[in-house]
Amino acid sequence: MKNKIGREIPENIDGYGPVIPFGGAFAQEAPARRCAPVMKQVRPGESKLMESIEAVFHRIPIRNGMTLSFHHHFRNGDSVLNQVLAVAAKLGLKNLNIMVSSIFPVHAPLIDHIASGVVTGIDTNYVSGPVGKALSGGILAKPVILRTHGGRARAIEAAQAHIDVAFIAAPAADAYGNISGVRGETACGSLGYAMPDAEYADHVVAVTNQLEDYPLTPVSISQTRVDYVVKIDHIGDPRGIVSGTTTITKDPIGLVIARLASQVIEASGLVKKGFSFQTGAGGASLAAARYVGQIMERDGVTGSFIMGGITAYLVDMLNRGLFQKIIDVQDFDLDAVKSLATNPNHIEVSAGFYANPFNSGCVVNQLDTVILGATEIDTDFNVNVVTGSDGVIMGGSGGHSDAAAGAKLTVVVANLLRGRLPILMDRVLTATTPGETVDVLVTEQGIAVNPARQDLQERFKAARLPVREVHELKQLAEKIAGVPEVPHFDGRIVAVVEYRDGTVIDVVRQVNA
Amino acid sequence: MLEFMRSLLFVPGNNPGMVQNAAVFGSDAVILDLEDAVSLQEKDTARFLVVEALQTVDYHKCGIVVRINPLEYNGGADIAAVVPAAPDALLVPKVQSAADIQAVAAQVSAHEKPGQPEVKIIALIETPRGLAEAYAIASADKRVIALALGAEDYTAALGAKRTRDGLEILGARTTLLNAAAAAGIPAIDTPFTDINDEEGLRKDLALAKQLGFKGKLSIHPRQIEIIHEELNPSKEEIRWAERVVAVIRQAEQDGVGAISLDGKMIDAPIVLRARQVLKVADVLQGREV
Amino acid sequence: MAKLLKPAQAGTLESGDIMVTIVPAGAGAGVSIDLESIVLLQYGPAIQRTVEEVFKTAGIEDATIRLVDRGALDCTIRARLKAAIFRAGASEGGEHNA
Numbered sequence: 001m002k003n004k005i006g007r008e009i010p011e012n013i014d015g016y017g018p019v020i021p022f023g024g025a026f027a028q029e030a031p032a033r034r035c036a037p038v039m040k041q042v043r044p045g046e047s048k049l050m051e052s053i054e055a056v057f058h059r060i061p062i063r064n065g066m067t068l069s070f071h072h073h074f075r076n077g078d079s080v081l082n083q084v085l086a087v088a089a090k091l092g093l094k095n096l097n098i099m100v101s102s103i104f105p106v107h108a109p110l111i112d113h114i115a116s117g118v119v120t121g122i123d124t125n126y127v128s129g130p131v132g133k134a135l136s137g138g139i140l141a142k143p144v145i146l147r148t149h150g151g152r153a154r155a156i157e158a159a160q161a162h163i164d165v166a167f168i169a170a171p172a173a174d175a176y177g178n179i180s181g182v183r184g185e186t187a188c189g190s191l192g193y194a195m196p197d198a199e200y201a202d203h204v205v206a207v208t209n210q211l212e213d214y215p216l217t218p219v220s221i222s223q224t225r226v227d228y229v230v231k232i233d234h235i236g237d238p239r240g241i242v243s244g245t246t247t248i249t250k251d252p253i254g255l256v257i258a259r260l261a262s263q264v265i266e267a268s269g270l271v272k273k274g275f276s277f278q279t280g281a282g283g284a285s286l287a288a289a290r291y292v293g294q295i296m297e298r299d300g301v302t303g304s305f306i307m308g309g310i311t312a313y314l315v316d317m318l319n320r321g322l323f324q325k326i327i328d329v330q331d332f333d334l335d336a337v338k339s340l341a342t343n344p345n346h347i348e349v350s351a352g353f354y355a356n357p358f359n360s361g362c363v364v365n366q367l368d369t370v371i372l373g374a375t376e377i378d379t380d381f382n383v384n385v386v387t388g389s390d391g392v393i394m395g396g397s398g399g400h401s402d403a404a405a406g407a408k409l410t411v412v413v414a415n416l417l418r419g420r421l422p423i424l425m426d427r428v429l430t431a432t433t434p435g436e437t438v439d440v441l442v443t444e445q446g447i448a449v450n451p452a453r454q455d456l457q458e459r460f461k462a463a464r465l466p467v468r469e470v471h472e473l474k475q476l477a478e479k480i481a482g483v484p485e486v487p488h489f490d491g492r493i494v495a496v497v498e499y500r501d502g503t504v505i506d507v508v509r510q511v512n513a
Numbered sequence: 514m515l516e517f518m519r520s521l522l523f524v525p526g527n528n529p530g531m532v533q534n535a536a537v538f539g540s541d542a543v544i545l546d547l548e549d550a551v552s553l554q555e556k557d558t559a560r561f562l563v564v565e566a567l568q569t570v571d572y573h574k575c576g577i578v579v580r581i582n583p584l585e586y587n588g589g590a591d592i593a594a595v596v597p598a599a600p601d602a603l604l605v606p607k608v609q610s611a612a613d614i615q616a617v618a619a620q621v622s623a624h625e626k627p628g629q630p631e632v633k634i635i636a637l638i639e640t641p642r643g644l645a646e647a648y649a650i651a652s653a654d655k656r657v658i659a660l661a662l663g664a665e666d667y668t669a670a671l672g673a674k675r676t677r678d679g680l681e682i683l684g685a686r687t688t689l690l691n692a693a694a695a696a697g698i699p700a701i702d703t704p705f706t707d708i709n710d711e712e713g714l715r716k717d718l719a720l721a722k723q724l725g726f727k728g729k730l731s732i733h734p735r736q737i738e739i740i741h742e743e744l745n746p747s748k749e750e751i752r753w754a755e756r757v758v759a760v761i762r763q764a765e766q767d768g769v770g771a772i773s774l775d776g777k778m779i780d781a782p783i784v785l786r787a788r789q790v791l792k793v794a795d796v797l798q799g800r801e802v
Numbered sequence: 803m804a805k806l807l808k809p810a811q812a813g814t815l816e817s818g819d820i821m822v823t824i825v826p827a828g829a830g831a832g833v834s835i836d837l838e839s840i841v842l843l844q845y846g847p848a849i850q851r852t853v854e855e856v857f858k859t860a861g862i863e864d865a866t867i868r869l870v871d872r873g874a875l876d877c878t879i880r881a882r883l884k885a886a887i888f889r890a891g892a893s894e895g896g897e898h899n900a
Contacts (some may be wrong), residue, residue: 256537418873485846529878559884565884
């Protein structure tokens with residue numbers, strides 16, 4: 001069957017189950033009830049402290065086929081997932097389902113655990129590095145489920161993703177299970193992605209390298225939800241959170257795009273008192289944030305809040321008084337960690353607070369503007385951030401679809417040509433974020449406005465911005481690069497791309513690399 | 514086309530990425546460089562690349578200039594290859610005399626295809642001898658549309674140190690401006706070479722504008738926007754110019770001879786400057802951002 | 803018909819460029835192309851056609867060509883091919899517009 005954006009999806013996918021096709025960004029109704037987590041009981045005098053990860057495995061006990069969850073607050077510096085799976089492999093466990101909010105190159109050992117049958121299911125929001133390549137090659141029999149950050153929180157609350165054991169990397173914890181992300185030598189900042197798991201998992205394990213006196217403050221995740229505390233030597237390298245593109249681009253074309261994006265935002269009329277803003281951590285997005293900051297400074301505008309992966313640049317905007325608050329679900333550098341620890345206007349929130357579409361209001365709904373990247377975008381404004389031009393999984397929505405859906409103005413920034421490849425095409429290889437939630441594409445060769453947004457079109461023209469019709473922009477790209485052949489992948493389904501509401505927006509097929 | 518020469522951006526002629534994207538930075542012209550930016554052993558490949566780019570890349574409204582090598586360093590091969598591919602102009606380096614220009618112009622004529630628009634010449638003055646001959650160079654051939662200053666080689670020849678405030682090239686700048694003006698063509702200022710010093714660039718531009726330069730060479734895309742901001746007529750200048758023109762028009766209607774504005778006499782040179790300001794403002798008004 | 807006199811190389815391995823290596827081949831060997839490209843799926847056939855066309859126009863019937871493409875545009879590919887042919891001694895420097 002075809003879903004709302006014309007993607008061919010089977011009604012039932014082996015290893016995934018029956019499909020609810022994507023029917024529009026806000027078409028899906030929330031289920032009637034959240035699921036009820038298990039009740040827990042700890043009596044006076046009982047200890048939560050365990051001597052090793054292996055002891056936790058025996059105590060719970062962790063059995064074949066269970067779902068273990070992990071989080072990416074250490075990003076490419078995470079060491080907990082690898083250590084826990086090494087224990088699982090050592091104990092001869094099989095058929096585990098791994099629910100991890102993001103997978104980074106550091107998680108390459110996962111490939112061996114898949115090959116040996118220790119891990120047979122993966123549920124994640126983002127995959128970069130060798131694991132993505134292996135998954136695209138079909139190493140896993142069941143398709144990977146790719147969710148959005150908000151969708152993951154929703155799936156947990158709706159019991160579509162049931163977590164048996166959540167392992168939470170804790171930069172600091174006390175023996176009774178209070179956890180902080182801003183204390184200790186490995187302070188990494190917000191623990192927002194671990195919060196839904198702490199609320200809903202059957203068993204919650206704090207894995208820490210710094211055990212502090214009771215009671216630890218400040219508390220990110222509290223003793224009321226944490227069942228076990230285990231101290232190990234090494235949980236992660238906070239320098240790894242800086243992995244990827246978290247500095248302002250020096251690429252002159254990226255700067256041209258960033259400047260244009262800031263002019264688009266200015267011309268939209270949204271930059272006024274109370275302005276709220278999210279930016280990705282990509283170099284061009286950060287540069288655009290800096291330009292937007294300059295506009296606010298010039299016009300004396302104070303914004304309400306800024307969010308996204310938090311970096312030194314956003315902290316600086318807070319400290320200069322350009323915004324009143326930072327809302328923080330994830331930190332991307334150590335300045336951000338420090339700010340979260342010390343500035344009361346820098347607030348730690350959960351993934352559900354950030355982006356869950358099925359609660360009483362997530363913060364993306366309060367966004368005026370978001371700047372997002374794209375691997376590919378099509379003339380219907382659907383965006384691919386999952387697969388590369390070779391069909392291989394190299395990313396995922398993360399918060400992309402969530403922020404796009406919530407913001408009044410969603411700006412996608414991208415080079416019209418990446419190398420020789422036009423990023424603008426008739427049909428993206430994998431749809432991640434639906435075009436109805438994307439308002440403007442900004443490239444170095446001009447901007448294209450979603451035809452549904454005539455209001456913006458007129459504003460941009462009045463501001464004499466270089467507006468082009470989206471097909472015209474696509475033709476321009478093809479004139480420069482030549483018309484590309486459209487690669488076709490028809491292998492079995494290796495990943496199911498869920499929209500934030502749990503419907504299926506697309507599938508990814510096997511690539512024989 | 515070279516309707517405007519506020520900013521001319523150098524791009525290394527052997528770098529495909531820069532050559533194909535040169536127009537997106539918004540400079541009035543790009544200079545595809547076959548000379549200093551290309552190593553000796555890559556002169557041939559750069560020439561092929563620039564020729565292909567001239568034939569296929571759409572540079573929109575951006576003027577296209579090619580900096581060739583001096584004739585004594587195989588500049589003739591550059592001319593033979595590049596001229597038929599119809600750049601707007603050649604930037605000729607290390608020009609020392611009118612004869613240098615005439616030699617280049619002769620070769621350009623020989624290689625122009627019938628019916629192609631005339632390839633212009635911008636003479637880059639970067640030696641004491643060239644500066645001494647600047648007026649003769651500027652008026653050596655009708656193809657010469659501008660003089661440009663290359664201060665690095667020039668100060669090296671003097672044994673002077675280049676500084677941020679540029680006092681050492683004040684004389685060169687005014688000499689060049691005067692020679693160009695005498696020949697009725699514009700003068701283009703030397704590049705500001707510290708690409709990380711935005712404040713220094715702005716000061717340098719303010720001085721250049723005060724002296725009478727209407728354009729500047731640039732070595733980095735980041736400089737373009739700043740160059741335009743500093744060299745464009747300011748709002749105050751435009752308002753002043755509009756008032757001058759309005760007063761003149763009124764005086765013509767009233768048949769009054771001597772006119773003043775804010776207590777100052779308005780004579781022909783002031784009117785000329787006001788009209789120049791408005792002409793530039795008009796062109797800018799019609800442009801996309 | 804033109805003949806390559808010696809092996810030659812042009813271009814770089816930088817993004818947006820292509821490294822062309824050509825080696826003379828015996829009469830009747832034909833033009834053999836070994837293409838490695840980051841955009842093989844999208845532009846492989848187009849690159850093949852460009853190579854064949856440039857060699858045909860240059861009148862070269864026998865050559866072994868190795869291309870390592872980093873996403874070069876067609877104009878860059880042509881420029882690098884022509885430069886390599888020039889360096890291999892089969893064309894004159896001024897003949898860019900044939």
